[in-house]
Amino acid sequence: MVEASELKSGMVIMLEGELHSVTSAGYHAGGGQQGSAVFAKFKSLKTGHIKELRLHPGNKLEEVALDHQEMEYLYTDGDAFFFMNPDTFEQISFPAETMGAYQKFLRPNMRIPVQLYEGEPVTIAFPPAVEVTIMSTPPGLHEHESSTFKAATLENGMEVLVPQFVKEGDTVRIEVASGKYLERIRRGTRKA
Structure with a gap:
């Protein structure tokens, strides 16, 4: 209590x-x-x-204390989302309405912590932000401009507003709950 x-x-x-x-x-x-x-x-x-x-x-x-079990997302049939325990191969499902904003960011084979109460699945512990690749966006008006935004289409088909310096192929971090751009992810760059 x-x-x-x-x-x-x-x-x-x-x-x-x-x-x-x-x-x-x-x-x-x-x-x-x-x-x-x-x-x-x-x-x-x-x-x-x-x-x-x-x-x-x-x-x-x-x-209430919930148990956490990492599960692998398999597929959706439109009514439910199916997950599998990678250790026991046991499958569980969540109704589509309980997935909310998360469903746009699920990809097959993605591993996600599922919260269980007395062995029954309750909810998924989706991360607050995810990394997604930009599939298409127009070229920036001003390369270093960060106060004006432009539309971009993500790999999951979702459209978001991103700063002018973001290009096709860039990986960006998106807030799951709101679907808003947070930052661009830089990979392989070293500071000298």
Whole structure:
């Protein structure tokens, strides 16, 4: 059990018989007749719905520890995404609606940590950012300009805005949740 005042983003809590991850939690000191409170947002790991709750700082919540197992992404049939345990060859699936923004970044044979609760798959622990190759983008207007952006198509078919200096074939880091460009990855360059 964990007190509401100790909630942190990323924790997994059992609420009303369902697993929820804490997306944000903030403590607000009370004043006058208003008592102190914790305002927290919880995301259902089953449905993806968000709940916002106002809790008393002393409220006890059931924290759940999830097991992590690295699995290999196999394929999707449109309704579900299939993963395989590389050690036991056991396969599991996730409904398409639970994959959310992650599905655009999945590639066959990609290894991803899957979170399990009592042996059942709950969610995937997708990295916050992924590295993707630029397949097409127009040439930059000004080579060293970084304040204006241009459209680029990634290897997964997704379009993002990138700085002018990014070229076709470059590898860039993209934030998974928002789909925004973070940085260009430089490989094999040494500083003298």
